[in-house]
Amino acid sequence: MIEFVNVTKSYEKNQADALNNINLFIDKGEFVFIVGRSGAGKSTFIKLLQRELEPTNGTIKIKNHDISKLKKREIPYLRRRIGVVYQDFRLLENKTVYENVAYAMEIIGRPQSKIRNKVPLALEMVGLSDKADRYPSELSGGEQQRVAIARAIINNPSILICDEPTGNLDPETSREIMALLDDINRHGTTVVVVTHDVDMVNEMKKRLIVLDEGKLIADNMKGTYDNAFA
Amino acid sequence: MPSHERSSYLPSIIRESLRSISRNKLIAVAAILSIIAALLILGLFIIFSVNISQLTEMAENNSDVKIFLKEGVTQEQKDNFYDILAEDPQVSEITYESKEQALENFSESLNEYSELLSEYAGQDNPLPDSYIVKAHNIDDLASIRDLAYEYPDVVEYVRYQESYISSITSFSNFIYYISIGLVVVMSIIAFFLIYNTIRLTVASRDKEISVMKSIGATNQYIQIPFVLEGTFIGLISAFLSVLLICLVYYYVIGYLSGSFFFTLGSAIVSPENIIFVILISFILYGMLIGSIGAALATRKYLEV
Numbered sequence: 395m396i397e398f399v400n401v402t403k404s405y406e407k408n409q410a411d412a413l414n415n416i417n418l419f420i421d422k423g424e425f426v427f428i429v430g431r432s433g434a435g436k437s438t439f440i441k442l443l444q445r446e447l448e449p450t451n452g453t454i455k456i457k458n459h460d461i462s463k464l465k466k467r468e469i470p471y472l473r474r475r476i477g478v479v480y481q482d483f484r485l486l487e488n489k490t491v492y493e494n495v496a497y498a499m500e501i502i503g504r505p506q507s508k509i510r511n512k513v514p515l516a517l518e519m520v521g522l523s524d525k526a527d528r529y530p531s532e533l534s535g536g537e538q539q540r541v542a543i544a545r546a547i548i549n550n551p552s553i554l555i556c557d558e559p560t561g562n563l564d565p566e567t568s569r570e571i572m573a574l575l576d577d578i579n580r581h582g583t584t585v586v587v588v589t590h591d592v593d594m595v596n597e598m599k600k601r602l603i604v605l606d607e608g609k610l611i612a613d614n615m616k617g618t619y620d621n622a623f624a
Numbered sequence: 625m626p627s628h629e630r631s632s633y634l635p636s637i638i639r640e641s642l643r644s645i646s647r648n649k650l651i652a653v654a655a656i657l658s659i660i661a662a663l664l665i666l667g668l669f670i671i672f673s674v675n676i677s678q679l680t681e682m683a684e685n686n687s688d689v690k691i692f693l694k695e696g697v698t699q700e701q702k703d704n705f706y707d708i709l710a711e712d713p714q715v716s717e718i719t720y721e722s723k724e725q726a727l728e729n730f731s732e733s734l735n736e737y738s739e740l741l742s743e744y745a746g747q748d749n750p751l752p753d754s755y756i757v758k759a760h761n762i763d764d765l766a767s768i769r770d771l772a773y774e775y776p777d778v779v780e781y782v783r784y785q786e787s788y789i790s791s792i793t794s795f796s797n798f799i800y801y802i803s804i805g806l807v808v809v810m811s812i813i814a815f816f817l818i819y820n821t822i823r824l825t826v827a828s829r830d831k832e833i834s835v836m837k838s839i840g841a842t843n844q845y846i847q848i849p850f851v852l853e854g855t856f857i858g859l860i861s862a863f864l865s866v867l868l869i870c871l872v873y874y875y876v877i878g879y880l881s882g883s884f885f886f887t888l889g890s891a892i893v894s895p896e897n898i899i900f901v902i903l904i905s906f907i908l909y910g911m912l913i914g915s916i917g918a919a920l921a922t923r924k925y926l927e928v
């Protein structure tokens with residue numbers, strides 16, 4: 395599903411590589427944590443996947459397609475297959491919960507009839523059916539992140555990427571969000587979660603990839619952060 | 625399940641455009657004013673040039689030389705002279721005006737004072753017979769005059785008005801270049817103001833754009849609302865300009881037809897005939913400058 399071959403990314407010539415010679419393979423339907431200190435290269439990893447950035451060296455394949463070969467006008471279509479959730483939710487404040495989710499379908503030109511059918515289902519999946527007409531400012535952090543997740547999966551992406559999805563949430567809410575992501579993963583979506591949250595990683599016992607100063611230093615199945623460095 | 629009476633997407637981007645125009649009021653107003661300035665110059669120029677060409681045409685149609693014949697010239701001499709004129713390829717039309725007709729025309733032109741001339745009727749008529757000659761090309765009138773003077777036994781005098789056409793033409797050329805220059809300058813200013821208005825809007829919707837991009841909206845799709853906003857600004861300016869032009873035009877017509885420039889006033893093309901052309905060209909101009917300015921402003925921003 396996702397393949398990095400000798401991927402190096404450096405932003406500036408006289409600066410250390412943000413990512414250095416990364417090789418990894420993530421299979422269809424996997425749930426993967428990527429951890430690492432601040433500045434380890436986690437966000438760079440996500441931006442490369444979305445083709446917001448291009449690698450300095452190496453190739454990145456998604457579903458066996460080298461995404462560096464995509465033409466500019468093809469990039470939006472790559473992004474439609476990768477849902478992304480951010481730490482700061484990135485909801486549109488002047489739109490309701492329903493509208494925020496519907497928006498993701500509107501902007502890729504889905505018909506209103508499809509939108510009316512699908513949005514309630516997605517809101518149900520994230521447990522927000524009763525908040526459809528609320529505005530983001532009227533929701534708790536956890537609820538806002540659920541809206542963002544609903545928006546990220548509404549177009550059935552094959553990959554869901556989360557950049558510190560629980561970074562702004564308390565432990566209890568974080569656990570609920572992780573359970574939701576796990577649920578989405580069980581429905582067949584490949585899920586990649588970038589996080590700082592060591593407790594969560596230890597609890598979930600999923601595949602764990604550790605980045606440090608741009609290098610991949612550990613990649614353990616059913617990993618916990620404690621034994622990642624063992 | 626809550627009901628979702630959803631407005632469709634288009635009205636919502638129109639609403640969003642209006643909202644963002646009002647958010648960046650000052651620069652949007654500056655953009656609108658500069659487009660109006662450009663369009664007013666353009667409009668006045670259109671009105672001016674249409675009227676000038678009408679005036680020129682009228683002047684051309686009415687230009688002639690009047691060849692007064694000597695007292696006592698025989699019918700044969702008249703006919704011979706007529707043939708000479710008729711053979712000249714420059715001549716388009718020859719009208720004979722007998723002294724009786726001349727008197728009649730003259731007294732008609734005097735209206736209520738016409739009986740002053742009654743004593744001249746019959747033998748005492750002092751007016752000569754004449755040929756009124758028109759040319760295909762008004763520039764040839766002078767050479768027709770010279771031709772007539774070659775027959776001094778027939779021709780008493782030739783009345784020839786130095787043509788004011790060529791001075792009209794050169795004056796209107798001058799106005800033409802000035803107007804084009806002003807329209808170009810104003811368009812450039814208008815373009816940059818629109819460009820900056822839209823850039824501000826784009827910047828203020830930074831977050832929304834990054835969301836749209838990460839969800840996979842195409843650049844063209846992201847551009848639509850901004851281009852619409854620019855087009856709006858152009859359209860608003862176009863309509864305001866048409867309104868202003870109409871006011872100016874009616875005012876000028878009212879002034880001219882009430883004044884002693886009456887003949888000039890009657891030469892003015894009535895606004896109904898021009899306003900449609902102005903409306904269409906203004907709308908096109910406004911939409912083009914607005915949408916192109918906006919498209920370029922967003923394109924630069926969307927490059928990622």
Ligand SMILES: Nc1ncnc2c1ncn2[C@@H]1O[C@H](COP(=O)(O)OP(=O)(O)O)[C@@H](O)[C@H]1O
Pocket residue numbers: 405406411412430431432433434435436437438439
């Ligand atoms: N746009 C950029 N220009 C230059 N350097 C950058 C840029 N973005 C990130 N970096 C650098 O690249 C390294 C990795 O950053 P990032 O991927 O954001 O790390 P993380 O998300 O793990 O905190 C850091 O040293 C950071 O300073």
Ligand SMILES: [Mg+2]
Pocket residue numbers: 436437438
């Ligand atoms: Mg980061």
